[in-house]
Amino acid sequence: MAKSGLSIKDIARAANVSHSxxxxxxxxxxxxxxxxxxxxxxIARDANFRISAVARSLATGRTNTFxxxxxxxxxxxxxxxxxxxEEAANSHGYSVILANSGANPEREMKVVHSFEERxxxxxxxxxxxVGSLYLRHLTEMKVPIVLINNxxxxxxxxxxxxxxxxxxxxxxxxxxxxxHRRIAYLGDRGGFQSENERCQGYRQALAAxxxxxxxxxxxxxxxxxxxxxxxxxxxLARAQPPTAVFCYNDISAVGALxxxxxxxxxxxxxLSVMGFDDLPLASYLNPTLTTIRQPMRDMGRQATGIxxxxxxxxxxxxxxxxxxxxxRESTAAPRKSG
Amino acid sequence: MAKSGLSIKDIARAANVSHSxxxxxxxxxxxxxxxxxxxxxxIARDANFRISAVARSLATGRTNTFxxxxxxxxxxxxxxxxxxxEEAANSHGYSVILANSGANPEREMKVVHSFEERxxxxxxxxxxxVGSLYLRHLTEMKVPIVLINNxxxxxxxxxxxxxxxxxxxxxxxxxxxxxHRRIAYLGDRGGFQSENERCQGYRQALAAxxxxxxxxxxxxxxxxxxxxxxxxxxxLARAQPPTAVFCYNDISAVGALxxxxxxxxxxxxxLSVMGFDDLPLASYLNPTLTTIRQPMRDMGRQATGIxxxxxxxxxxxxxxxxxxxxxRESTAAPRKSG
DNA sequence: CTGAAAGCGCTTACAG
DNA sequence: CTGAAAGCGCTTACAG
Numbered sequence: 001m002a003k004s005g006l007s008i009k010d011i012a013r014a015a016n017v018s019h020s021x022x023x024x025x026x027x028x029x030x031x032x033x034x035x036x037x038x039x040x041x042x043i044a045r046d047a048n049f050r051i052s053a054v055a056r057s058l059a060t061g062r063t064n065t066f067x068x069x070x071x072x073x074x075x076x077x078x079x080x081x082x083x084x085x086e087e088a089a090n091s092h093g094y095s096v097i098l099a100n101s102g103a104n105p106e107r108e109m110k111v112v113h114s115f116e117e118r119x120x121x122x123x124x125x126x127x128x129x130v131g132s133l134y135l136r137h138l139t140e141m142k143v144p145i146v147l148i149n150n151x152x153x154x155x156x157x158x159x160x161x162x163x164x165x166x167x168x169x170x171x172x173x174x175x176x177x178x179x180h181r182r183i184a185y186l187g188d189r190g191g192f193q194s195e196n197e198r199c200q201g202y203r204q205a206l207a208a209x210x211x212x213x214x215x216x217x218x219x220x221x222x223x224x225x226x227x228x229x230x231x232x233x234x235x236l237a238r239a240q241p242p243t244a245v246f247c248y249n250d251i252s253a254v255g256a257l258x259x260x261x262x263x264x265x266x267x268x269x270x271l272s273v274m275g276f277d278d279l280p281l282a283s284y285l286n287p288t289l290t291t292i293r294q295p296m297r298d299m300g301r302q303a304t305g306i307x308x309x310x311x312x313x314x315x316x317x318x319x320x321x322x323x324x325x326x327x328r329e330s331t332a333a334p335r336k337s338g
Numbered sequence: 339m340a341k342s343g344l345s346i347k348d349i350a351r352a353a354n355v356s357h358s359x360x361x362x363x364x365x366x367x368x369x370x371x372x373x374x375x376x377x378x379x380x381i382a383r384d385a386n387f388r389i390s391a392v393a394r395s396l397a398t399g400r401t402n403t404f405x406x407x408x409x410x411x412x413x414x415x416x417x418x419x420x421x422x423x424e425e426a427a428n429s430h431g432y433s434v435i436l437a438n439s440g441a442n443p444e445r446e447m448k449v450v451h452s453f454e455e456r457x458x459x460x461x462x463x464x465x466x467x468v469g470s471l472y473l474r475h476l477t478e479m480k481v482p483i484v485l486i487n488n489x490x491x492x493x494x495x496x497x498x499x500x501x502x503x504x505x506x507x508x509x510x511x512x513x514x515x516x517x518h519r520r521i522a523y524l525g526d527r528g529g530f531q532s533e534n535e536r537c538q539g540y541r542q543a544l545a546a547x548x549x550x551x552x553x554x555x556x557x558x559x560x561x562x563x564x565x566x567x568x569x570x571x572x573x574l575a576r577a578q579p580p581t582a583v584f585c586y587n588d589i590s591a592v593g594a595l596x597x598x599x600x601x602x603x604x605x606x607x608x609l610s611v612m613g614f615d616d617l618p619l620a621s622y623l624n625p626t627l628t629t630i631r632q633p634m635r636d637m638g639r640q641a642t643g644i645x646x647x648x649x650x651x652x653x654x655x656x657x658x659x660x661x662x663x664x665x666r667e668s669t670a671a672p673r674k675s676g
Numbered sequence: 677c678t679g680a681a682a683g684c685g686c687t688t689a690c691a692g
Numbered sequence: 693c694t695g696a697a698a699g700c701g702c703t704t705a706c707a708g
Contacts, residue, residue, distance in 0.1 A: 005457075005480070007685055018695045023687060033693055048478075050454040054401060055685035057392045058700045065435075074421045074618075074635075076414060083412045086438050095452060097403075098436040100424050114433060116388040119343075140386075142343070225622070254622045261624065280412075284563070284592045286599065286624035297412075345701055356679045361703060371677055393701035396684045 006049050014047070015040045026051055057119065066307060067097045067115035068124045069108065076279045077296060081126055081148055084300025092308060094121075101127045112137065122307040124148065124300075144310035146303045151192040158310070160303045160319045164194050167292045167323030168201025168246070169208075171274050174290070174325055175244045176209045179333045180272060184217040184242035186231055186252055195220075195248065198276065202246055217242055221252050228255025229262075236263050243334040244272035250279045253289055257330070268332035278326055287329035295321055344387050352385070353378045364389055395457065404645060405435045405453035406462045407446065414617045415634060416464055419486055422638025423462055430646060432459070439465045450475065460645040462486065462638075482648035484641045489530040496648070498641045498657045502532050505630045505661030506539025506584070507546075509612050512628070512663055513582045514547045517671045518610060522555040522580035524569055524590055533558075533586065536614065540584055555580055559590050566593025567600075574601050581672040582610035588617045591627055595668070606670035616664055625667035633659055 008026070012019040017036060024032045025040035032040075043049075057063045066089055070078040082098065089096050097120060099111040108127060115123055125138070126148040138145055138157060147159040175183050185202045188195045199218065206213045219234070221227040228247065232255065235241050247253040253275035260267045267273050267287055275282060275291035282289040302319055309316045346364070350357040355374060362370045363378040370378075381387075395401045404427055408416040420436065427434050435458060437449040446465060453461055463476070464486040476483055477495060485497040513521050523540045526533045537556065544551045557572070559565040566585065570593065573579050585591040591613035598605045605611050605625055613620060616631035640657055647654045 005685095009685080019686085020688080020695055020697095021693085023685095024694090027687085031693065036693085050451065052396075052457060052685055053455040054392050054395045054457050055700090056687075058390075058396055058685080058702085059687040061700075063392060072421060073411065073417050073424065074414075076412075076417070079411050079414070079417045082436070083410060083438065086411065086436060090437070095435050095437070095456065097433050098420070098424060099428070099433070100421065113388060117391040118433065119390060119392050257624070281619045281622060284619060285622065286595070343701095347701080357702085358679055358681095358704080359677085361701095362678090365703085369677065374677085390701050393684090394703075396686085396701080397703040399684075 005052070006047060008051065011040065011044050011047065011049055014043050062121055063119050064094050065097060065118065065120045066094055066122045066124060066304070067099065067111075067118070067120040068126070069099050069101050069111050069115075070126045071103045072100050073098060076281070077277060077294075078126055080280075080296035081300040081303075084297035085124055085304050086300075087297070088301040088304035103127070109137065112141075116141070116143065121311060122146070124303050124307065125150075144307055146306045146310075148299055148303050149194060151194060158306050158316060158318050160299050160306065160321060162194075162294050162299070162323050163320045164197035164323075165201040165204065167276070167325075168198040169205045170201075170323070170325050171246055171276065171292050172202045172205030173209070174327070175246060175272060175274060175331065176205060176211065178244070178272065178331060180244040181211060181334075182214075182217065182240065182242040182244070183211075184219070184235055184245040186228055186245055186247045186256065187218065187220045188223050188248040188252075190220055198248060221248065221255070223249055223251055225251060225255030225258055228252040229259040232256050232259035233263075236260075236265070242271075244274070244331070246274045246276075248276060250275035250277045250282050250289060250291055253291070253330070254281075254285065257285060257287075257289075268330050269335050272331040272334070274331055276323075278324075282326075283328065285330075290328045290331040291326050292323040293326050294323055343390070344385055346389065349378065349382050349385065349387055352381050400459055401457050402432050403435060403456065403458045404432055404460045404462060404642070405437065405449075405456070405458040406464070407437045407439050407449050407453075408464045409441045410438050411436060414619070415615060415632075418618075418634035419464055419638040419641075422635030423642050424638075425635070426639040426642035441465065447475065450479075454479070454481065459649060460484070462641050462645065463488075482645055484644045484648075486637055486641050487532060489532060496644050496654060496656050498637050498644065498659060500532075500632050500637070500661050501658045502535035502661075503539040503542065505614070505663075506536040507543045508539075508661070508663050509584055509614065509630050510540045510543035511547070512665070513584060513610060513612060513669065514543060514549065516582075516610065516669060518582040519549060519672075520552075520555065520578065520580040520582070521549075522557070522573055522583040524566055524583055524585045524594065525556065525558045526561050526586040526590075528558055536586060559586065559593070561587055561589055563589060563593030563596055566590040567597040570594050570597035571601075574598075574603070580609070582612070582669070584612045584614075586614060588613035588615045588620050588627060588629055591629070591668070592619075592623065595623060595625075595627075605668050607673050610669040610672070612669055614661075616662075620664075621666065623668075628666045628669040629664050630661040631664050632661055 008019045008022040012022045025037040101108040123145040150159040219231045256273045260271050265271050275289045278291045278293035282291050346357045346360040350360045363375040439446040461483040488497040557569045594611045598609050613627045613629035616629045620627040620629050
C-alpha cells in the first residue's frame with residue numbers, strides 16, 4: 001500500500017472546498033455544482049489521485065469484490081469459467097479475488113474464511129469436490145454464494161450446472177446412430193453428481209435404443225489420462241471389446257486415445273472415442289476429439305449474473321445450461337457392424 | 339458485504355474487556371494475558387466472528403493483497419504462472435486479485451488504476467503485449483511491480499524472465515545433433531523481446547555448427563495454430579523443404595503438426611517439430627511434442643518472492659530462469675541425410 | 677497487562 | 693449547492 005498517498009482532503013485543499021464536496025464530485029453526485037465538480041475532477045486527475053477503495057468500502061459496507069474458489073486455476077475448465085466471471089464482474093466495476101483450494105477441505109475452509117474477512121460481496125465456488133463440512137458452512141453464510149457444476153445433489157444454494165443427463169444421452173445417441181452396439185462408459189471416481197448424471201444419460205440412451213446395458217462396459221476412471229489407459233487396456237483385452245467409448249471428460253478421452261494408439265488401433269476406425277467438456281485442447285488432438293461442449297465462459301458469466309441479482313434483491317433461481325454435441329474426427333461408424 | 343456483522347466491540351462486550359484488548363488477542367499480541375486471550379478467542383470462534391480486513395487495512399495501511407494482470411487467464415501459460423503466484427501469496431496470508439487485460443491498452447490502464455484504488459501491496463504483470471503508454475505509467479507507480487516475461491528490453495522494473503537465447507540455442511542444437519541441416523524457425527509476430535531472443539538463439543546455434551542461416555527459413559507466425567499452418571504450407575511447397583522446424587511456442591507447434599498431417603507427412607520421420615513452453619497439452623499431442631519447458635509455476639513463485647522482498651525493503655534484482663529441453667516424440671533424425 | 681483516545685480515508689444524513 | 697459532524701471497524705501509541 002502506498003505509504004503516504006493523497007487523500008480527498010488534499011484535493012479539497014487544492015480546490016478550496018470541503019472534502020465532502022470532493023467526495024461528491026468524485027462520485028459524480030448531482031448534488032454538486034457542475035463547474036466545481038469538473039474543476040475538482042481535473043485537479044484530482046492532474047495529481048494522479050486514486051481514491052481509497054478500502055476507506056470507501058468501510059464507509060459504504062460494500063467492497064465491489066467477489067471471491068472465486070477453484071480447485072486449481074491450472075485446470076483449463078476452471079480457467080475458462082474464471083475468464084467469464086472476470087469479464088462479467090469487471091464490466092460492473094467489480095474485482096475478483098482468486099483462491100485455489102487444491103481439493104483440500106482445510107484449505108477450502110480457510111479460503112472461505114479469508115473471503116469473509118475481506119468482506120467480499122459474493123462468492124463463486126467451482127471447487128468440484130467440496131467437502132460436506134465445508135458445504136454446511138457455506139449454507140450458513142450471510143454472503144450470497146453461487147456454485148458452478150455443484151457436485152452435491154442438495155439444492156441448498158444457487159448454482160449453474162450443465163444438463164448432464166441430456167448431454168450424455170445425446171453423446172451416446174450419436175454413437176448409437178453411427179452404428180455402435182458395444183458402447184462403453186468410462187466414468188470418473190464415483191459419488192458425485194455429474195458422474196451419476198452422465199452415467200444415467202448413457203444408460204437412458206441405450207435403453208431408448210433397446211440396447212443392453214452391460215455392467216462390465218461401465219468402469220470408473222479418475223479423470224486422468226493414466227487412469228483412463230488402465231481401464232481401456234482392460235477392455236481391449238476382452239474377446240469382445242467395445243467399439244466405442246464415451247468418456248466422462250476430455251482428459252479421460254486423451255487417455256483413451258493414448259491407449260488405443262499403444263494397442264495399434266486406429267481411432268475412429270477401430271475404436272470411437274467421445275469426450276465431454278470441449279476443452280481448447282480437444283481440437284488440437286490427433287485425431288481431433290468429438291465431445292460435448294460445456295459453455296464454460298457463459299457459465300461463469302451466468303453465475304456472476306446470479307450474484308448481481310442476489311445483491312440487488314431480485315428473485316433468482318439455479319440455472320441449467322445445455323451442452324452441445326461437437327462432432328470431430330474421433331468418432332465414426334464401427335469397422336464391422338455389431 | 340454482510341449487512342450487520344459482528345465487530346470487535348461485540349466480542350469485547352461478551353468478554354468483558356475493551357475492544358483494544360480484543361484486537362490484541364485476535365492478533366496474538368504478547369501484550370495480553372494468556373488466559374484472557376484464550377477466552378476472547380474462544381468467544382470469537384463460537385460467535386463465528388470474522389474480523390474486518392477492510393477496517394484493518396485502513397488502520398494499518400496494508401491490504402495483504404497483490405494484483406495480477408494477465409492478457410487472459412484462459413491462456414494455459416498465464417494460468418500456470420498464476421497458480422504459482424497464488425500458492426506463494428497464500429502461504430504468506432496474501433490474497434490475489436486477478437484481472438484480464440485482453441491485450442487492450444485501455445483496459446490495461448483501467449486495471450492498474452483499479453489496483454491502485456484497492457491499495458494492493460504489489461502488482462504482477464504478465465500481459466506480454468503491454469503498450470508503452472501503460473509502461474510509462476507503471477514506472478511512476480509507488481507500488482512495487484514485477485513483470486513476468488517482460489516483452490520490453492528496458493530494465494525499468496523488476497522482472498523474471500526465461501533465458502530465451504540459451505534455451506533456443508539448446509533447442510536448435512538438439513535438432514542439429516539429430517542430423518538436421520535445413521532447420522526452419524517459425525517465430526511470433528515481430529517486435530517483442532522474447533521473439534527476438536529466441537530467433538537469436540536459433541541463429542547462434544546454426545553459426546556455432548557452421549550451418550548457413552537461410553533468410554527464407556525464418557518466418558513469422560502469430561502464435562496460433564492457423565498462422566503456423568500457413569507458414570508451414572509455404573515451406574513444404576518448396577523444392578528443398580526444411581527437415582525440421584523450431585517453433586516460437588507450443589501453440590505454433592500444434593499448427594506445424596497439423597500442417598504436416600495435412601500434407602501426409604509423418605512427424606518426426608519426414609519433419610521434426612519442436613515447440614517452446616511445455617504446456618500441459620504438449621504431452622497429450624500425437625506425436626507428443628519435444629519442447630523447451632518454461633518453469634511456469636516457479637516463475638510465478640519467484641515473481642511473488644521478489645514482491646515480498648521489495649515489501650520488506652530487501653535488495654532485489656530481476657531474475658533469469660532456465661528452460662529445460664524435453665525430448666519427446668516429435669523430433670528425430672531426418673529420413674535422408676542432408 | 678489494560679483501556680481511553682486518536683486516527684486511518686472515505687460517505688452521507690443533517691442543517692443551512 | 694455546500695460544509696461540519698458522525699460513523700464505518702479496526703490498530704496502536706500513550707498513560708496507567
